[in-house]
Amino acid sequence: MTPASTRGLSGSSSGGGGPSLARKLLRLAAASIRVDGTLIEAACPGRFPLAGVEFGNGTRREHAMATVIRERERIQATPNGLVRDRYADPTMTRAAREKRIAWRLDHLDEWQRDLEDLAHYDPRYAYDVAHEYDHDWTTDPDYGPRAIDLLEFDEDGVQHREDTRPQAIELHMRDTLQDRFGHRVVYQNRYGFVEEIAENLGLLTRQGRPSNTIKPDLMVMPSEEELLGDQDPDRRPRPDDPVPELVLEILSESTAARDLGDKRLLYEALGVHEYLVYDLGDKRRPGSPRELLLYRLEGGIYRQMAPEPKRSSSDPDRHWSDVFGTYIRFLPDVRENAEEFRKLPEGNRPPPRF
Numbered sequence: 519m520t521p522a523s524t525r526g527l528s529g530s531s532s533g534g535g536g537p538s539l540a541r542k543l544l545r546l547a548a549a550s551i552r553v554d555g556t557l558i559e560a561a562c563p564g565r566f567p568l569a570g571v572e573f574g575n576g577t578r579r580e581h582a583m584a585t586v587i588r589e590r591e592r593i594q595a596t597p598n599g600l601v602r603d604r605y606a607d608p609t610m611t612r613a614a615r616e617k618r619i620a621w622r623l624d625h626l627d628e629w630q631r632d633l634e635d636l637a638h639y640d641p642r643y644a645y646d647v648a649h650e651y652d653h654d655w656t657t658d659p660d661y662g663p664r665a666i667d668l669l670e671f672d673e674d675g676v677q678h679r680e681d682t683r684p685q686a687i688e689l690h691m692r693d694t695l696q697d698r699f700g701h702r703v704v705y706q707n708r709y710g711f712v713e714e715i716a717e718n719l720g721l722l723t724r725q726g727r728p729s730n731t732i733k734p735d736l737m738v739m740p741s742e743e744e745l746l747g748d749q750d751p752d753r754r755p756r757p758d759d760p761v762p763e764l765v766l767e768i769l770s771e772s773t774a775a776r777d778l779g780d781k782r783l784l785y786e787a788l789g790v791h792e793y794l795v796y797d798l799g800d801k802r803r804p805g806s807p808r809e810l811l812l813y814r815l816e817g818g819i820y821r822q823m824a825p826e827p828k829r830s831s832s833d834p835d836r837h838w839s840d841v842f843g844t845y846i847r848f849l850p851d852v853r854e855n856a857e858e859f860r861k862l863p864e865g866n867r868p869p870p871r872f
Contacts, residue, residue: 606676
């Protein structure tokens with residue numbers, strides 16, 4: 519997002535593009551732009567805003583909202599001995615992001631004005647200074663507009679490699695669930711709840727505002743009529759709003775702790791009857807197995823349900839689901855062990871089937 523003080527300069531963001539474009543832009547070298555005698559360092563114009571402006575008096579104002587991409591190569595060896603390049607963005611490290619957060623907290627009005635300039639700005643949403651919001655990407659997993667890409671970075675500013683399996687699983691599950699539940703199935707939509715629940719659970723933005731919107735991977739609502747809800751764009755969540763009967767979250771490295779922590783407590787407080795969590799492997803922790811976890815509400819508290827006993831060691835785990843009214847399980851794709859697919863990165867291999 520282009521900061522207010524640099525708005526109108528050449529290289530201001532104009533939207534468009536996606537994760538593939540972002541990866542290409544990460545490889546661009548930093549550029550210098552001179553405007554009215556003022557030197558402005560920039561990189562990847564149009565995707566990340568300017569990092570700072572050097573004024574005539576020699577002072578330099580650092581923009582905490584800004585990010586500048588300078589390529590830093592990281593060499594990593596994979597288990598099969600291959601070497602691959604990964605790129606770290608020094609402005610997306612934990613330390614760099616904390617500096618931007620501090621700036622935003624000191625300049626909330628200016629930060630708010632920049633948010634309002636976004637075409638997808640939603641006045642009802644609790645924007646968080648801890649996240650980045652640009653014209654076509656964000657680091658906020660709950661933000662939600664469909665045209666906005668979610669980019670995830672580790673502590674060192676390395677963008678997590680794209681894993682195509684979660685979306686494939688979600689789409690397959692959506693189709694399977696719609697065969698049983700019809701349009702009660704909601705895929706990748708935001709769900710709002712009353713602020714009092716967020717406050718009671720300590721779900722707050724870094725500036726202290728209740729964070730009362732989530733974006734589950736998939737939900738099953740009680741009925742199609744309740745799913746439609748009130749179409750008033752100014753409508754706020756109410757205590758009597760319908761609660762999902764079932765929620766599914768597919769873990770990633772950056773969301774696993776939250777999905778198993780704050781979100782589990784939230785779904786418990788909301789009264790979601792069954793909460794499914796799927797780990798594709800190595801998501802909860804290094805070496806964590808591929809596993810479906812099922813939590814069921816009993817007496818207002820979630821209890822993790824053990825899978826049914828296996829008839830053979832090769833059988834996948836299966837769980838009884840009250841919402842489905844049958845046993846559910848994930849089956850490995852038969853192509854998974856084929857030679858041509860074993861050569862692919864794990865994130866590009868055929869996903870398990872629900």
